[in-house]
Amino acid sequence: MIFTSLLETAWHALTTHRMRSFLTMLGMVIGVAAVILMLAIGQGAQAMVRSAIESMGSNLFIIMSGAVSSGGARVATGDAPSLTFDDADAIRDLPDILASAPVSPGGAQLIYGGVNWNTSVYGTTPDYAVVRNWSMASGSFFSDADVRRGARVAVIGGVVARELFGDEDPVGKIIRIKQAPFEVIGVLASKGQSLDGRDQDDTVLVPISSAQQKIFSNTLRNRARFIMVQAVSEKRMDAAEASINDLLRSRHRIGLGQDDDFTVRNLTALAETAASTTRIMSLLLGAIAAISLVVGGIGIMNIMLVSVTERTREIGIRMAIGARRRDVLWQFLIEALTLSLFGCGIGLLFGIGGAWLVERLAGLPVAVTPASVLMAVGVSFLIGVFFGFYPARRAAGLDPIDALRSQ
Amino acid sequence: MAVPGAPLIEVANLEKDYSTGAGVFQALRGVSLGIAEGEFVAIMGASGSGKSTFMNLLGCLDRPTRGSYHLDGQDVGRLSSDQLAALRNREIGFVFQGFNLLPKLTALDNVALPLMYAGMGREARRRQAQAMLERVGLGERSHHTPLQLSGGQQQRVAIARALATRPRIIFADEPTGNLDSETSRQVMDLFSRLNREEGITLVLVTHEADIAAYARRCIRFQDGRVIEDTAVTEAAA
Numbered sequence: 001m002i003f004t005s006l007l008e009t010a011w012h013a014l015t016t017h018r019m020r021s022f023l024t025m026l027g028m029v030i031g032v033a034a035v036i037l038m039l040a041i042g043q044g045a046q047a048m049v050r051s052a053i054e055s056m057g058s059n060l061f062i063i064m065s066g067a068v069s070s071g072g073a074r075v076a077t078g079d080a081p082s083l084t085f086d087d088a089d090a091i092r093d094l095p096d097i098l099a100s101a102p103v104s105p106g107g108a109q110l111i112y113g114g115v116n117w118n119t120s121v122y123g124t125t126p127d128y129a130v131v132r133n134w135s136m137a138s139g140s141f142f143s144d145a146d147v148r149r150g151a152r153v154a155v156i157g158g159v160v161a162r163e164l165f166g167d168e169d170p171v172g173k174i175i176r177i178k179q180a181p182f183e184v185i186g187v188l189a190s191k192g193q194s195l196d197g198r199d200q201d202d203t204v205l206v207p208i209s210s211a212q213q214k215i216f217s218n219t220l221r222n223r224a225r226f227i228m229v230q231a232v233s234e235k236r237m238d239a240a241e242a243s244i245n246d247l248l249r250s251r252h253r254i255g256l257g258q259d260d261d262f263t264v265r266n267l268t269a270l271a272e273t274a275a276s277t278t279r280i281m282s283l284l285l286g287a288i289a290a291i292s293l294v295v296g297g298i299g300i301m302n303i304m305l306v307s308v309t310e311r312t313r314e315i316g317i318r319m320a321i322g323a324r325r326r327d328v329l330w331q332f333l334i335e336a337l338t339l340s341l342f343g344c345g346i347g348l349l350f351g352i353g354g355a356w357l358v359e360r361l362a363g364l365p366v367a368v369t370p371a372s373v374l375m376a377v378g379v380s381f382l383i384g385v386f387f388g389f390y391p392a393r394r395a396a397g398l399d400p401i402d403a404l405r406s407q
Numbered sequence: 408m409a410v411p412g413a414p415l416i417e418v419a420n421l422e423k424d425y426s427t428g429a430g431v432f433q434a435l436r437g438v439s440l441g442i443a444e445g446e447f448v449a450i451m452g453a454s455g456s457g458k459s460t461f462m463n464l465l466g467c468l469d470r471p472t473r474g475s476y477h478l479d480g481q482d483v484g485r486l487s488s489d490q491l492a493a494l495r496n497r498e499i500g501f502v503f504q505g506f507n508l509l510p511k512l513t514a515l516d517n518v519a520l521p522l523m524y525a526g527m528g529r530e531a532r533r534r535q536a537q538a539m540l541e542r543v544g545l546g547e548r549s550h551h552t553p554l555q556l557s558g559g560q561q562q563r564v565a566i567a568r569a570l571a572t573r574p575r576i577i578f579a580d581e582p583t584g585n586l587d588s589e590t591s592r593q594v595m596d597l598f599s600r601l602n603r604e605e606g607i608t609l610v611l612v613t614h615e616a617d618i619a620a621y622a623r624r625c626i627r628f629q630d631g632r633v634i635e636d637t638a639v640t641e642a643a644a
Contacts, residue, residue: 322496
């Protein structure tokens, strides 16, 4: 029998029972839409994590002041930071270390003209730009000399530039950070969201000396809340961590058996964990959606079985006038396939539309990839074959005489 | 083409058993006969006499339990179910009491259906189906569905469908059972004409004597056996 005749027959059978065909397809529509949407959200989240990791910088350690107690809670957070600028310099001199930047974080009100903006302020050194692999959109980063002499210069993130200056060029302008005047000497390139969801462009970087003197009015000079360190390569991460530990323990005169007064964290490893967590989450989302696809397939099988029973006499007639068993098998298989693939097509439209809506309304990043579309089509095809085969075989196996006699 | 007069259908010691709850029921108990090409045969008998079972076997819808059936020299008992389907498609046309048209298809599509299974293209089969409908006098009704047609018209559509692949034999099972006497006469006249003018072999199952009278040979069944096989005189029609 000719394939187009099969399609014609299937189409005719499906359009005679419009409502039933529609409801049967609905299962596939919802299943495919759910799979596409969930994969889009999962892959969007993965892409976001990937770009956050890339924006973080590579081969990173963060060394925090204060220890982790045996219970896991960090102690002495309110106390004076145990890390010093000299610690940072000493770490930089270690063989496996590329850059090391002490950081003194805080928040402050910025004022430019009549506009003010509350943001996070980081006191740090030029190494910070190296460690974070942070380039400039315009102007330049401050220098070691600026840090040494406590220059009142600031590098601002893109969000701060937009909020304070609008379309104006910020470089060369004077802003007030907690009343102290600072000259903007550069604007940072955009980095977007960090792994913990903060906007990394909503920030101001100043020399750590100036931050402590003019902004945080810290009495504890030369001390850093944390130090950001970049190792020379991923392979040397473990060696670097060990040498940092040794160095700081000897510098801080921590004897054998005594607790550290600092904590070294491998940020790159943490980021990998975050990435694999996202991957698992997105797999899980897809798997849950796939269940609804299977349920849709069962719906098709159910209706096809009903259809075979209802059309027993038709099958008998077709056999009497010359339909071979395989013609009948194909007829019902093609019907099931038409249902599943049509449902898949409509489901794709809804899934892609839904993903677009999620992006627009919920602001979640989504990514509908060709691979996920191909997968949905492939799975729908397999579902059509798998769940259509049993009813079709049942139809093809009918005895012509019994079929002709039915009701 | 077989030589005219040579047996187109030849059965020998044909038996058919059905297993029922109470045991084995012998529907046919050894039937031997031949039907030549161009014959018009009526098969009569009370219900349960085995005539429908015999018809199903001749129509290649079923296989005998024992005995042999040769159709045009071919041993039907040895054919696969696909080969039987092909035989039904090419050599055999069926006309049933209940018409057995597909209710959702138009008359034209119903008639074209066997041609689809014969592998004919869409346009060609529509042309041929239209020609068949014209042959049974329903050329104007080709786009009506069965429900829009009278019983007599439906049966004529069924005959057109039986004729579609130009088979050599038509089996008709109580073709007038659901029709009034006037339309019965029209349908039987059509059968007679097909047999006389085109030489189509006709095998007709009926329990009505006046319908059987259209045939030229009458085979009577009782308890799974042939009890009478006589020529019918033309005058009776």
